[in-house]
Amino acid sequence: MSKDRVQNEQNDQSEINLGDLFLIAKKYIVLLIAVTLVAAVLVYAFTALFIKPTYSASSKIYIVASSGVLQISDLTISSNVAQDYIDLINDKVVLQAVIDDMNLPYTVSQLRSMVSATNTSGTHMLVITVKGHDSKEVADIANCIADMTINTVPDKMQVHAPTLISGAEENKSKIAPSNTRNALIGGLIALALTYGILVLRYFLDDSIRSAADVERYGNLHILGEISDLRETSKAYGKYGHYGRYGHYGQYGHYGEIKKESGDSSSHQGKGA
Secondary structure, eight states, rough: HHHHHHHHHHHHHHHHHHHHHHHHHHHTTHHHHHHHHHHHHHHHHHHHSSSSEEEEEEEEEOOOSSSSSHHHHHHHHHHHHHHHHHHHHSSHHHHHHHHHHHHOOOOOOHHHEEEEEEEOTSSSSEEEEEEEEEEHHHHHHHHEEEHHHHTHHHHTTTTTOEEEEOOOOOOOOBOOHHHHHHHHHHHHHEEEEEHHHHHHHHHHHHOSSSSHHHHHHOOOOOOOOOOOOOHHHHHSTTTTGGGGGGTTTTTTTHHHHHHHHHHHHHHHHHOO
């Protein structure tokens, strides 16, 4: 067998497999849609009922290296000092002071995981963001950290105190989780798993169900085919469209009775 012929057969087989995948999806389209919708609804309900929402609040401060009229050198130093502020905000000393001041039920590690400080690129702004499950609490923590940064950190670094630009405000709009996104992901995962199971089941089934399967898997040509006797029996059955020969047809059981009754009536008519 030539390489070209082998390649052609492989290509044909690949095309047939793609067709099979489409037919599987078409055959079980109702099942796939139902599973996807049910999974999406369940994930949405689970997210809404059992996953705590996460809220965020931010405070912003402006960093300068000295008091009085700002010089170019002061701005350059301020850019370098910003990273020092970020490191100190995440330090145990500052975080523990915040915990003690607000009487928070967190450890230093837990509070550190809730806090992030970033320096806006190209500016001398320091943004302190706190995330948690209580919208009011995260705003209070962000403001407390900003106060600690302004009043405590400069003494340790021996620099001019930064200025508060904006304090954190309570925001009751959650940032996570997204019920709709989780429902969509859950539905797609359920769809993929269900379709994968159907495809696997199809390709593991080696039963020969039609003449096309014989030609495909056995490389045999069909010379003749016996018609389905069940279809024939339906056609000539009790209520088949060839009812003339059926149970109630002209030549059936009741047909004979009707015929005999007709003959009797005709004989009586003649006798009269």
